[in-house]
Amino acid sequence: MLKHTSRSLYLSARLLPSDVRAAFSIAYLLCRYADSIADTALLSPQKRLSRIEQFPSMITHPDQREQQILTEEISGTSSNIYEEKLLHNLPACLQFFYLLPECQQKIILEVVHAVCEGMKTDLQVFPPENEGIVSSFRCAEDLEHYCRLMGGAPGVFWSKLITSSVQVKPSEETFWKLGQDIGDALQIVNILRDLPKDLRIGRCYFPSEELAANGLKPRDLLDKSNNEKFEPVKQKWIAWGRAKLRSAYTYYQALPKTQLRHRAAVAWPVLWAADTLNKLSAAPNLLDEKHRVKIPRSRIYGTMALTPAIWASDALFVQWLSHKLQNENCLSVKPSNAQ
Numbered sequence: 001m002l003k004h005t006s007r008s009l010y011l012s013a014r015l016l017p018s019d020v021r022a023a024f025s026i027a028y029l030l031c032r033y034a035d036s037i038a039d040t041a042l043l044s045p046q047k048r049l050s051r052i053e054q055f056p057s058m059i060t061h062p063d064q065r066e067q068q069i070l071t072e073e074i075s076g077t078s079s080n081i082y083e084e085k086l087l088h089n090l091p092a093c094l095q096f097f098y099l100l101p102e103c104q105q106k107i108i109l110e111v112v113h114a115v116c117e118g119m120k121t122d123l124q125v126f127p128p129e130n131e132g133i134v135s136s137f138r139c140a141e142d143l144e145h146y147c148r149l150m151g152g153a154p155g156v157f158w159s160k161l162i163t164s165s166v167q168v169k170p171s172e173e174t175f176w177k178l179g180q181d182i183g184d185a186l187q188i189v190n191i192l193r194d195l196p197k198d199l200r201i202g203r204c205y206f207p208s209e210e211l212a213a214n215g216l217k218p219r220d221l222l223d224k225s226n227n228e229k230f231e232p233v234k235q236k237w238i239a240w241g242r243a244k245l246r247s248a249y250t251y252y253q254a255l256p257k258t259q260l261r262h263r264a265a266v267a268w269p270v271l272w273a274a275d276t277l278n279k280l281s282a283a284p285n286l287l288d289e290k291h292r293v294k295i296p297r298s299r300i301y302g303t304m305a306l307t308p309a310i311w312a313s314d315a316l317f318v319q320w321l322s323h324k325l326q327n328e329n330c331l332s333v334k335p336s337n338a339q
Contacts, residue, residue, distance in 0.1 A: 001029060001082055001085060001086050001089065002025050002028060002029060004080070004082035004083075005029070005032055005080070005082050005083055005086060006028060006032070008268075008269070008272060008300060009028065009269070011268065011300070011304070012264075012265040012266075012268050012269055013025055013028070013265070015261050015264050015265040015268075016261055016262070016265050017165070017261050017262070019165050020104075020161045020162070020164070020165060022096065022099075022100065023100050023104040023107075023108060023161055024158070024161060026093055026096050026097050026100065026108065027107075027108045027111055027112070027154075027157060029086060029093050030059065030093060030097070030108065030112050031111065031112060031115045031154070032083075032086060033055075033086060033087070033090055033093070034052060034055050034112065034115060034116055034119060035115075035119065036074055036083065036086070036087055037051045037052055037055065037070070037074055037119075038052055038119040038122060038123060040073075040074040041129065042073060042074055042076070043073060043074065044128075045123050045128050048123055049120060049123045049124065051070065051073075051074075052116050052119050052120055052123065053116070053120065055112070055116055056109060056112050056113050056116060058070070058090075059094060059097065059109065059112065060109065062091075062094050064091065067090050067091055067094075070090070071087055071088055071090065074087060075087040075088065103164055104161070104164065107157055107160045107161065107164075108157070110153070110156075110157065111153050111154055111156070111157035114149050114150075114153030114154075115149065115150060115153065115154070117149050118146055118149035118150040118153075121146055121149070122203065125137065126201075126202050126203045127202045128202070129201040129202055131202060132202075133202050133219075134199055134202050134203070134204050134218040134219040134221070134222065135202060135203070135204065135218060136204035136205070136206060136207065136208045136211065136218040137204075137205060137206070137207050137208070138207060138208055138209060139207045139209050140207050140209075140210065142207065143191075143205055143206065143207055143237075144184075146187075146205065147183075147184045147187040147188055147191070148180070148184060150187050150190075151183040151184050151185070151186050151187025151188070151190070152180040152181070152183040152184045152187070153180075153183065154183050155179040155180045155181070155182050155183020155184070155186070156176045156179055156180045156183065158179055158183075159175050159176045159178070159179030159180075159251075160172075160176060162175075162255070162262055163175060163176075166255070166256065166259055166262060167256070168254040168255065168256075169253070169254045170250070170254055175251065175254055177247075178247040178248075178250055178251040178254070179247075179251060181244045181245075181247035182244065182245065182247055182248055182251060182270060184241075184244045185241045185242075185244035185245040185247075185273055186269060186273050188237055188238075188240060188241040188244075189241060189273050189276050189277060189280070191205045191237075192234065192237065192238065192241075192277075192280050192286070192293075193276065193280065193292070193293050193294070195221070195286060195287070196286070196287060196288065196289035196292070197289065197292075199218075199221050199222055199287075200222070200289065204218040204221060206218075206221075206233050206237070210233045210236070211230075211233060214229050214230065214232055214233060215229055216229050216230060216233075221287055222287075223287070224285060224287040224288040226287060227284060227285055227286060227287050227288075230286070230287060234280070234281075234286060235281065238277050238280055238281050241273075241277055242274070242277055242325050245270060245273060245274060245277070245321075245325065246321075246325065248266070248270040248321060249317075249318050249321065249322075251266065252266055252267060252270075252314065252317050252318075253314040253317075253318075257311070257312055257314075260311050263310075263311055264307050264311070267303075267307065267310060267317060268303060268304065268307070270321065271303050271320065271321060271324065272295060272299075272300060272303065274321060274324035274325055275295045275299055275303075275324060276293065276294070276295055277325075278324065279293050279294075279295060280293050
């Protein structure tokens, strides 16, 4: 299920040491299950909101009858047979969850709570998908907070999972904060990449204040002829993502050189995120739903093939990432953790 529902994340997950791989996988699948609840067209937004609010308690206090009712409510619309399969396997995921050590269960529940809060934000801020209305966050702080819930919290989860079995160089709290920054960056990548699709269900994550400063309203982004007007907003958030991604310099160096699996599992999504930010920055038609930005598989597999070169060298990783992040412009913001 993880392989077919998690994009390239599966490639990193299968690299993880066995003592954390199961916890990582179960956490992802539970969050993906919650996402299926939040996105289903079979329930009203209010019903989805109620189900999302209940979901964490369904993990801590499982009720087979309630799980069956939920599955019946939300299954039958996904075009991905593996996503549909996941909907019918919540009991199996929970069985695995309760086999995990209590310390891992605790941090899984933390990330599920955070992600569910982000999904509640989606349902509370944005209109129902079929109303033909496009709404947006009001200010930059709203978008940053959303990235913190949907990306930063998973970054902290991954970092806590690592420190549960590996001794890192800085304090654990410092390491977790660096992971939070990386997670923020990965989330803004997702938001930028999915912009045309989200707009068509009424969701514009970019602040109305910033759009207005460039002569735009959220609904204007449905018109691809407004790409040029949207460019300053796009570049600002790409710069924000790059600044956050620089925390990976210190994060990677904090991992012992003996932890080859962890180092590769961290390096890959960071390097791919940097590549994607570059493609997003160069894309002249981000608002065009027919031109979805993604890095080619050749780049993904090329990065994987070159991984042995950076396993034992912090400097090579820093140089590699720095090279990818140097494509900046005058809208760049200063990173808080630059080396």
